[in-house]
Amino acid sequence: MTRELHGTATLLRLALKRDRVRLPVWLVAVGLLLAGGGQELAQVFSSPEERQVRATIMGQPSGIFMGGPGYGLDDYTVGAMMANEYTLFIVVAVAIMALQMAVRHTRGEESAGRIELLRSTRVGRHAAPAATTLMLIITATLIMLVCAGSMLTLDLPVRDSVAYGAGIGLQVLVFGAVGLLCAQLSTTPRGAMGLGLAVLGAAVVVRGIGDIMELHGSSLSWFSPIAWTMQTRAFVELRWWPLLPAAGLSLVLTLVAMALQSRRDLDAGLLPQRSGRAHAAGYLRGPLGLGLRLTRTSNLTWLIALILLAVTYGTLAPSMRDSFGDLPPSYQALMGGSERAVQGYLDLAMTTLACGAAALAVALASRLHGEETETRTEQVLSLPVARIRWLLSWWALALVVSATVLFLSTLVLAATTDAVITVDSVYSDLLLTWATYLPSLALLTSIAVLVYALAPRLTALAWVPVIFVLVVAILGPLLNVPSWLADLSPFHHVARLANDSAADAAALTWVTTAAVLAVALALAAFRRRDVPGR
Amino acid sequence: MPSHPRHRAATPSLDDAAPPGERAGRDECGIVGGEKSRAVEPADPADLAVDLRGVHKSFGKAHVLNGVELQIPRGVIAGFLGPNGSGKSTTIRILLGLLRADSGTATVLGREAWGDAVGAHRHLAYVPGDVNLWPGLTGGECIDLLCRMRGGTRQGAVAELTERFQLDPRKKSRAYSKGNRQKVALVAALASDAELLVLDEPTSGLDPLMEREFQEVVRRRRTDGVSVLLSSHILSEVEQLCDTVAIIREGTVVEQGRLEEMRHLTRVTIDVITAHDPALLSDAMGLHHLQVHEMAEGFHITGQVEPAALQDLLPGLHGLHVRQLHVAPASLEELFMRHYRAEPGAS
Numbered sequence: 001m002t003r004e005l006h007g008t009a010t011l012l013r014l015a016l017k018r019d020r021v022r023l024p025v026w027l028v029a030v031g032l033l034l035a036g037g038g039q040e041l042a043q044v045f046s047s048p049e050e051r052q053v054r055a056t057i058m059g060q061p062s063g064i065f066m067g068g069p070g071y072g073l074d075d076y077t078v079g080a081m082m083a084n085e086y087t088l089f090i091v092v093a094v095a096i097m098a099l100q101m102a103v104r105h106t107r108g109e110e111s112a113g114r115i116e117l118l119r120s121t122r123v124g125r126h127a128a129p130a131a132t133t134l135m136l137i138i139t140a141t142l143i144m145l146v147c148a149g150s151m152l153t154l155d156l157p158v159r160d161s162v163a164y165g166a167g168i169g170l171q172v173l174v175f176g177a178v179g180l181l182c183a184q185l186s187t188t189p190r191g192a193m194g195l196g197l198a199v200l201g202a203a204v205v206v207r208g209i210g211d212i213m214e215l216h217g218s219s220l221s222w223f224s225p226i227a228w229t230m231q232t233r234a235f236v237e238l239r240w241w242p243l244l245p246a247a248g249l250s251l252v253l254t255l256v257a258m259a260l261q262s263r264r265d266l267d268a269g270l271l272p273q274r275s276g277r278a279h280a281a282g283y284l285r286g287p288l289g290l291g292l293r294l295t296r297t298s299n300l301t302w303l304i305a306l307i308l309l310a311v312t313y314g315t316l317a318p319s320m321r322d323s324f325g326d327l328p329p330s331y332q333a334l335m336g337g338s339e340r341a342v343q344g345y346l347d348l349a350m351t352t353l354a355c356g357a358a359a360l361a362v363a364l365a366s367r368l369h370g371e372e373t374e375t376r377t378e379q380v381l382s383l384p385v386a387r388i389r390w391l392l393s394w395w396a397l398a399l400v401v402s403a404t405v406l407f408l409s410t411l412v413l414a415a416t417t418d419a420v421i422t423v424d425s426v427y428s429d430l431l432l433t434w435a436t437y438l439p440s441l442a443l444l445t446s447i448a449v450l451v452y453a454l455a456p457r458l459t460a461l462a463w464v465p466v467i468f469v470l471v472v473a474i475l476g477p478l479l480n481v482p483s484w485l486a487d488l489s490p491f492h493h494v495a496r497l498a499n500d501s502a503a504d505a506a507a508l509t510w511v512t513t514a515a516v517l518a519v520a521l522a523l524a525a526f527r528r529r530d531v532p533g534r
Numbered sequence: 535m536p537s538h539p540r541h542r543a544a545t546p547s548l549d550d551a552a553p554p555g556e557r558a559g560r561d562e563c564g565i566v567g568g569e570k571s572r573a574v575e576p577a578d579p580a581d582l583a584v585d586l587r588g589v590h591k592s593f594g595k596a597h598v599l600n601g602v603e604l605q606i607p608r609g610v611i612a613g614f615l616g617p618n619g620s621g622k623s624t625t626i627r628i629l630l631g632l633l634r635a636d637s638g639t640a641t642v643l644g645r646e647a648w649g650d651a652v653g654a655h656r657h658l659a660y661v662p663g664d665v666n667l668w669p670g671l672t673g674g675e676c677i678d679l680l681c682r683m684r685g686g687t688r689q690g691a692v693a694e695l696t697e698r699f700q701l702d703p704r705k706k707s708r709a710y711s712k713g714n715r716q717k718v719a720l721v722a723a724l725a726s727d728a729e730l731l732v733l734d735e736p737t738s739g740l741d742p743l744m745e746r747e748f749q750e751v752v753r754r755r756r757t758d759g760v761s762v763l764l765s766s767h768i769l770s771e772v773e774q775l776c777d778t779v780a781i782i783r784e785g786t787v788v789e790q791g792r793l794e795e796m797r798h799l800t801r802v803t804i805d806v807i808t809a810h811d812p813a814l815l816s817d818a819m820g821l822h823h824l825q826v827h828e829m830a831e832g833f834h835i836t837g838q839v840e841p842a843a844l845q846d847l848l849p850g851l852h853g854l855h856v857r858q859l860h861v862a863p864a865s866l867e868e869l870f871m872r873h874y875r876a877e878p879g880a881s
Contacts, residue, residue, distance in 0.1 A: 188709065275704035280671075280678035290679060294668060374666045379719075382630045382660040382732075383683045386652045530633045532593075 079235025102179025314416025
């Protein structure tokens with residue numbers, strides 16, 4: 001066994017060196033998210049009464065699914081609020097980090113051929129997974145310290161903070177071990193990552209449903225490792241023992257992964273490699289079909305995410321209506337602060353969904369740049385495919401897909417709202433609002449395509465207008481953004497339910513004109529410029 | 535370069551002391567009369583598959599193409615040679631209309647390469663030097679997609695070529711090696727009914743067996759009247775496959791013509807073993823780079839002679855009691871190496 005571990009220390013140093021930027025970035029991001037988010041939450045919900053209002057919302061099924069099992073809802077302190085609402089997000093984030101780390105340093109290195117090179121030297125068979133396990137332990141410890149430290153900045157009790165940090169740190173080990181195991185099963189890093197994410201998704205869903213079935217968790221909840229961290233009841237009534245199964249599971253999974261490793265050949269996987277189609281489907285015959293095929297998975301993921309968000313917003317509508325008057329003033333301002341609380345709330349929901357659709361549109365349009373740097377654009381343009389057709393296809397794809405995703409999530413928002421509460425003409429009003437968001441989506445897409453056509457290397461700048469729109473839409477009411485600046489955001493001119501669905505038609509015409517101009521400029525620029533290879 | 539001893543190689547002597555590299559560098563490319571075989575044929579532009587005239591291209595301060603002249607007649611396989619960074623790929627991208635020439639004209643199959651790119655692309659197929667496929671698509675999907683976007687294939691050609699290149703079309707592209715990615719692009723290009731194939735180092739990832747298959751398919755396409763532009767580093771491949779050759783160096787085509795004509799214009803290498811001391815041989819007999827080694831079995835003489843002067847040399851050898859005589863036309867490698875080694879700007 002020790003022979004098989006030869007070289008572990010060297011590989012660990014190598015792995016630490018390769019992650020010297022990535023790891024600190026994750027640590028800082030987690031710390032900022034937890035400490036910064038906590039500060040903001042504690043400020044907005046500064047009085048116990050305001051927090052109790054929030055507790056009622058978090059006790060709803062959607063609140064439980066997006067948050068936690070609801071410990072401390074009857075006395076919703078800042079600590080209870082953090083543990084109940086932030087744990088899920090942080091755990092999902094660190095689980096993704098751990099999965100990536102485990103897969104990258106094992107299967108990733110193996111399929112890149114570097115493990116083969118290393119194993120031909122005096123490096124043992126188990127050295128790579130062992131070094132990765134040590135790396136995960138170091139990362140888990142650091143995450144624990146960062147999380148506990150972030151809690152301490154909120155003046156929360158030390159013991160609970162440490163337990164909270166340990167609970168999150170242990171999730172690094174659990175999902176790291178899941179990643180090690182998946183790396184044994186699949187032959188490609190992407191396949192292993194997909195398996196790992198599926199396990200994570202199942203853990204999220206099982207915990208959510210289990211907790212909805214029974215406040216503070218049913219027996220189903222306990223099948224999900226994520227529940228174990230939440231069941232420590234940190235900042236409410238701390239208990240340590242739920243952390244034991246997490247430690248045990250990571251140990252078992254790691255040992256299983258090691259055992260599988262010694263049974264298989266290099267580059268082999270335990271799952272059979274699926275072969276794909278020998279021939280392309282009928283629709284794969286032009287730039288548009290190609291674009292749809294390439295973005296299929298990510299489009300579906302976005303659709304599911306926005307629909308889940310729409311369901312959450314819709315089902316929470318009644319409690320928003322009932323508790324609107326008791327919400328903190330800044331929260332009321334976010335929803336237009338109107339008498340028509342539900343309408344204002346639905347406007348906010350639509351803005352959030354539209355921000356998601358805008359990000360999707362720009363992400364899709366930005367793929368033009370990736371296609372070019374990977375020299376695939378060169379191959380397509382050497383076919384009888386006009387540059388105008390290539391650019392317009394991606395522009396249309398980005399616009400149509402994002403508009404469709406927003407349309408479907410708008411329908412879901414209307415349907416779930418309609419199921420739990422009576423709002424007059426909710427379908428037609430929301431669909432009208434959807435239609436008034438289309439010029440904005442077109443403009444943001446066109447700007448992205450224009451930036452790509454003019455200066456492909458600066459394509460990332462296409463995100464600047466999206467971030468501007470997002471900040472003005474979500475934080476504008478809180479930040480008291482001057483009206484001339486807010487008017488610059490196309491989202492500012494859409495129809496609003498709280499405003500009797502009146503839209504600024506003149507402004508929307510301007511937005512549409514700007515979109516058409518931008519795309520025309522983009523076409524002219526793309527026709528003139530070189531499409532260099534790498 | 536006025537100070538250059540241009541004709542030094544034409545007046546050699548036994549004690550020519552210049553180091554080999556330098557000597558080769560100053561050599562007038564080994565071509566009789568210092569004239570380059572510029573024109574392939576006094577061609578009617580309509581008979582040319584590729585016609586680049588005076589093409590210049592700069593990227594920022596880097597002047598990559600410096601007046602490229604390249605004419606490829608229809609129906610030939612044209613080799614396109616040059617060291618890395620000499621402008622081969624830039625030339626190809628200009629004739630594909632991916633880059634716009636700063637000046638000069640680029641015509642492909644009678645159409646303007648930049649202005650009517652789509653029209654030209656209907657009749658050509660391209661295999662890039664570095665094939666990148668869509669990682670989530672299988673090889674078979676990529677082939678179908680490329681063929682459909684090009685507008686059709688020859689009947690049954692995809693299946694036949696997939697079989698011939700032993701490509702597994704069901705594998706995802708991300709799992710393919712470089713050679714397999716190249717096979718995907720080759721199958722799609724060779725299955726097309728294009729009139730012109732533009733192949734940028736298409737065999738750099740293929741094994742020798744597959745390279746042989748590739749050569750056979752390309753030869754068969756030529757009998758169908760297809761023109762081929764084959765950029766390659768593999769000189770033996772070009773020698774076996776190509777009818778004409780163009781050599782590019784530092785953004786200028788320095789040599790262009792039919793391979794046998796270029797050979798004809800280039801000195802022949804002789805390698806003789808004689809019993810007697812060849813002191814009588816002199817430069818008057820048209821010998822260049824003469825070297826003599828005394829060996830146990832006699833004297834080993836190597837040198838180069840212009841094809842027309844070979845006849846004059848034979849009487850001189852006659853009295854030396856020749857034991858072995860080997861006369862070889864210049865190989866492509868020799869032709870090429872002359873340009874490789876030549877000093878910058880020397881030509």
